[in-house]
Amino acid sequence: MLRVCSLSLLLLCYTAVSAQPMDALAWLQKIGDAQKGLNYHGTFVYAHDDQLESMMVVHSSSAEGERERLVHLNGVAREIIRNNDLVTSIFPEEKVVLVAHRNNLATSPFIQPESLKVFEKYYSLSLGGEERIAGIVTQRIDFKPKDVYRYGYRFWVSPEGLLLRSDLLDGDGKAIERIMFTDIHLVDQIPHELISPNIDLTDYKWYRQAPPVTLDDAGKSRWHITALPDGFSLKSRNLREEGASQVEHLLISDGLASISIFIEKGDSSTAARVGEFRVGALNGFGRLLGDYVVVVVGDVPLATVTLIAESVAEND
Amino acid sequence: MEKSDKIKCQVSSFMDGEITEDEVSLLCKRIENDQALRERWRDYHVISDALKQQLPVQENIDISQRIHDALEDEPALSGNRKAASNSHTVIKRFSGLAVAASVAILGVVVVLNTAVQPGGGEPTVLAKSTPDTVVTQVAGLSNNPSATQHTIDPRLNKYLVDHSEYAVSASVHGMLPYARIVGQQSVRE
Numbered sequence: 246m247l248r249v250c251s252l253s254l255l256l257l258c259y260t261a262v263s264a265q266p267m268d269a270l271a272w273l274q275k276i277g278d279a280q281k282g283l284n285y286h287g288t289f290v291y292a293h294d295d296q297l298e299s300m301m302v303v304h305s306s307s308a309e310g311e312r313e314r315l316v317h318l319n320g321v322a323r324e325i326i327r328n329n330d331l332v333t334s335i336f337p338e339e340k341v342v343l344v345a346h347r348n349n350l351a352t353s354p355f356i357q358p359e360s361l362k363v364f365e366k367y368y369s370l371s372l373g374g375e376e377r378i379a380g381i382v383t384q385r386i387d388f389k390p391k392d393v394y395r396y397g398y399r400f401w402v403s404p405e406g407l408l409l410r411s412d413l414l415d416g417d418g419k420a421i422e423r424i425m426f427t428d429i430h431l432v433d434q435i436p437h438e439l440i441s442p443n444i445d446l447t448d449y450k451w452y453r454q455a456p457p458v459t460l461d462d463a464g465k466s467r468w469h470i471t472a473l474p475d476g477f478s479l480k481s482r483n484l485r486e487e488g489a490s491q492v493e494h495l496l497i498s499d500g501l502a503s504i505s506i507f508i509e510k511g512d513s514s515t516a517a518r519v520g521e522f523r524v525g526a527l528n529g530f531g532r533l534l535g536d537y538v539v540v541v542v543g544d545v546p547l548a549t550v551t552l553i554a555e556s557v558a559e560n561d
Numbered sequence: 562m563e564k565s566d567k568i569k570c571q572v573s574s575f576m577d578g579e580i581t582e583d584e585v586s587l588l589c590k591r592i593e594n595d596q597a598l599r600e601r602w603r604d605y606h607v608i609s610d611a612l613k614q615q616l617p618v619q620e621n622i623d624i625s626q627r628i629h630d631a632l633e634d635e636p637a638l639s640g641n642r643k644a645a646s647n648s649h650t651v652i653k654r655f656s657g658l659a660v661a662a663s664v665a666i667l668g669v670v671v672v673l674n675t676a677v678q679p680g681g682g683e684p685t686v687l688a689k690s691t692p693d694t695v696v697t698q699v700a701g702l703s704n705n706p707s708a709t710q711h712t713i714d715p716r717l718n719k720y721l722v723d724h725s726e727y728a729v730s731a732s733v734h735g736m737l738p739y740a741r742i743v744g745q746q747s748v749r750e
Contacts, residue, residue, distance in 0.1 A: 291740045
């Protein structure tokens, strides 16, 4: 049975926010816990460049793990469903379904308290005021970067720890990207019809990406990074077969920003991947390294992806 | 005015409380039986909520210009030209991702197993082959006609999609990286 956040619950939530002040790090820990453990569904708007998109999200947590569903509410009803590390993407306009395994997807960045302490070295954290988002009183948290290698953030967090609004900010504090819930419902259990697609997939073409090979031992890689900005660390290193090519993918994060490094042998299309590029809030930079192409992309300033791309070197 | 356009206008008027009770009754029936109208009705509510509750009118009006300015100026870079050693080069601006293009380089075709629930199980691999999917190309930025328009390279597109999906594991934002995939693609429509 649905347990919709009622007026009385909102009042309790408001009291909780007011009576039990927490510092910004404690709020971050709460976000990490809520992200994994709560059952909720709602609608949010996603603003980037000059576009405003609306989407529905459903999150379920049970003994079997996590299950999430994201549905595009404007135009074509594309959707992505994640069942632990299995990600299924449905694209009605092309009648295509992609199925892929993603390693380590269930790991929240803020579960470990030591990660929070490290994080504080690279962002100035401060609590803002209480503001209503989607009818819920939230706590605003501001993250101002202490160097030029990362963007700033502003979060609005519900008393339960749900991130109801998030702004990605440039060096002047202007929003580059914004996500904001317009309604959200905390429930005991997610109804089956909400977590399953309602698209007839019988005439769709299905594709599966082979599971990547995790390279736990850095010694197995041919590459290393000589100048990673402080605060960023390696989260995963995978090797994937894609057609006739083999791609090494390194994921780096400082807890908020994520950066990917892709390295593969060059081919006739290599030139299209060299240079600086931008897609929405993502910046990227590609360069040649011997017979290989290195491409770095992330939600960080262009300076950061450029620096990292230029610091990738082959092991002796 | 086409009939469908008239109904869309009625939906808009309904949102603004500008139609009669009889028209409300008729329109409710139409919305109930028309998936497209239901989606339009829901979208109006979402955007209306966003505007009324959380996006002050003035801020909303100028958000695209602010974001545009932010992207153009990239002030975070201004103090760090040394690190951006290639900052003099032309930046390619891609207007969105074309996820279907990514499958062209996967090299594995699977068939639908009717017992499979998306996200809940494994499809069966039928055969390895090169998919004949047409690579989709993206259009230029609609808000900046003067900007150089680029078609995204399929492999670069694949990198961006892979990054967005993996970023879920390292981000506090939950599904936001997925929203980037789903949302960015809409610029082609």
